[in-house]
Amino acid sequence: MGKILGLKCRETGRKYEKKPIHVCEMSFAPLEVDYNYEKIKKTISRKSIENGPLSMWRYADLLPLDGEPVTGLNTGFTPLIRARNLAEALGTKEIYIKDDTVCRPTLSFKDRVVSIATSKAVEFGFDTVSCASTGNLANSVSAHAAIAKLDCFIFIPADLETGKVVGTSVYNPVVVGINGNYDQVNRLCSEISDVYKWAFANINIRPFYAEGSKTLYFEVVEQLGWQPPDHIIAPAAGGSLVTKMAKARREFEMMDLIEDGSHTKIHVAQADGCAPIVNALKEGSTFFKPVKPNTIAKSLAIGNPADGIYAIETVKESGGYGESASDDEIIDAMKLLASTEGIFTETAGGVTLAATKKLIESGKIGRDESIVVLITGNGMKTIEAFNGQLNKPHVIDPRLRSFTQLMEAI
Numbered sequence: 057m058g059k060i061l062g063l064k065c066r067e068t069g070r071k072y073e074k075k076p077i078h079v080c081e082m083s084f085a086p087l088e089v090d091y092n093y094e095k096i097k098k099t100i101s102r103k104s105i106e107n108g109p110l111s112m113w114r115y116a117d118l119l120p121l122d123g124e125p126v127t128g129l130n131t132g133f134t135p136l137i138r139a140r141n142l143a144e145a146l147g148t149k150e151i152y153i154k155d156d157t158v159c160r161p162t163l164s165f166k167d168r169v170v171s172i173a174t175s176k177a178v179e180f181g182f183d184t185v186s187c188a189s190t191g192n193l194a195n196s197v198s199a200h201a202a203i204a205k206l207d208c209f210i211f212i213p214a215d216l217e218t219g220k221v222v223g224t225s226v227y228n229p230v231v232v233g234i235n236g237n238y239d240q241v242n243r244l245c246s247e248i249s250d251v252y253k254w255a256f257a258n259i260n261i262r263p264f265y266a267e268g269s270k271t272l273y274f275e276v277v278e279q280l281g282w283q284p285p286d287h288i289i290a291p292a293a294g295g296s297l298v299t300k301m302a303k304a305r306r307e308f309e310m311m312d313l314i315e316d317g318s319h320t321k322i323h324v325a326q327a328d329g330c331a332p333i334v335n336a337l338k339e340g341s342t343f344f345k346p347v348k349p350n351t352i353a354k355s356l357a358i359g360n361p362a363d364g365i366y367a368i369e370t371v372k373e374s375g376g377y378g379e380s381a382s383d384d385e386i387i388d389a390m391k392l393l394a395s396t397e398g399i400f401t402e403t404a405g406g407v408t409l410a411a412t413k414k415l416i417e418s419g420k421i422g423r424d425e426s427i428v429v430l431i432t433g434n435g436m437k438t439i440e441a442f443n444g445q446l447n448k449p450h451v452i453d454p455r456l457r458s459f460t461q462l463m464e465a466i
């Protein structure tokens with residue numbers, strides 16, 4: 057028997073064989089990968105991981121591939137940066153940036169999930185990959201499809217940022233812009249997936265795809281010397297990343313890689329203009345009310361998050377909170393991260409840092425505790441956010457006199 061037993065319903069525990077399906081036919085709840093942990097425990101250790109490749113594949117024992125990965129060989133193991141200047145600015149002792157602005161190949165954490173989805177699509181024998189995307193997933197699926205020589209169809213809201221569209225089209229997939237928001241794109245893709253037998257990263261391959269997010273937490277813990285941080289702040293769109301932080305922690309505990317009872321509070325960050333999960337947490341509800349998104353953080357603009365209720369449950373169980381940020385606060389946080397740590401994040405990272413700042417100010421995160429902020433995408437993808445927000449370059453003639461005049465004027 058291999059390390060993967062099959063799929064399992066999150067609600068009823070009903071078991072399914074390993075195949076490209078994502079909901080339980082009895083409960084309609086999502087399916088999750090069911091691992092043979094007893095078998096994995098016999099071989100995994102801190103040493104076996106440390107001897108692995110400098111990529112997310114050092115955790116391959118806890119990822120759902122049967123064979124070797126076909127793409128994303130350099131994905132993951134991004135820097136965890138001790139952010140001393142930022143700590144000073146926020147009045148905290150120990151804050152770290154998990155820097156997925158440099159995740160390869162497409163500069164966001166989505167490469168982690170897509171590395172799994174693409175390899176899984178190949179294992180299942182698909183010749184076409186596809187996705188509904190708020191931008192980063194589109195970039196990543198297109199790049200990985202190019203590497204794996206698969207056909208590729210991408211569905212996005214027609215009004216995405218230029219960086220996200222160009223960063224998709226350059227890999228030459230078929231890109232379809234939909235006149236509508238992500239939730240409408242996603243609904244359409246569900247219908248398309250009933251007709252076209254493609255591997256949709258976040259539909260029929262979703263149980264496998266979602267497992268890639270765990271590697272963010274695995275890396276953070278290893279990079280902190282096998283010590284879980286007191287707090288982790290994660291952005292949420294569909295809510296999958298948040299839930300996988302808790303699964304990753306549980307698995308490391310089960311595998312005896314961290315101490316029993318070691319704890320991390322998981323906090324969730326969303327934009328004011330699209331905060332169904334955070335609103336529910338603030339109202340003390342276990343359900344969320346879908347919203348119509350209106351925010352500059354387009355990559356997080358999912359008003360009806362597929363894993364919303366599980367994200368709420370995860371945050372509550374961990375003792376964490378939720379916080380949201382206005383467009384102005386998002387821009388300020390992007391500038392703060394750039395000016396303190398030299399890291400240029402996309403709007404999603406602005407959301408996460410702005411929420412972190414609020415959680416510290418409200419005392420939900422202690423100033424003496426260890427804090428990890430997940431910065432999940434690169435700022436070059438969302439430069440529109442800074443329209444009219446930054447000083448323009450000084451333009452002068454190529455003469456020393458012109459420069460001297462400029463120096464006198466500024």
Ligand SMILES: Cc1ncc(COP(=O)(O)O)c(C=O)c1O
Binds near residue numbers: 166355356
């Ligand atoms: C940069 C970035 N961060 C975070 C997320 C949230 O991921 P999830 O849908 O798993 O909540 C996304 C989703 O598209 C994203 O693009």
